[in-house]
Amino acid sequence: MQEIELPLRGEHIPLDALLKATGLAPSGGTAKQLITAGEVQVDGQVELRKTCKIRAGQRVTLGNQAVRVVADGEAGEG
Template sequence: MQEIELPLRGEHIPLDALLKATGLAPSGGTAKQLIAAGEVRVDGQVELRKTCKIRAGQRVTLGEQTVVVVADPEGGGD
């Protein structure tokens, strides 16, 4: 299983935006379709909410790829 580490800027990122930002989905529309089809898991559970807030410490899985969300070492934010 391939793991991608995503430094989080701010407090959270919407699930569909995370899929697009990491390249797991080529577009926001595709990301929303994958989520609606039940193909995306957050912390091991199927997640159907397209704009679910993903925070540091959570794991998002699509197929054989997992995104590990980590706090931005520079503090993120504005």
């Protein structure tokens, strides 16, 4: 599984924005469709809320790709 590390600026990022920012979805509309279809998992559980607040320490999975969210300044430490 390919894992991307995303440094978080601020306290959280909405799930749909995370998918777009990491390139897992080419647009916000596609991100929302993927979430609604149940294709996205947060910490191993299917997440259907498009604007679910993703915080540092959480892991988002779509297919064979994963995003590990880290606090800004912690990138590369884990």
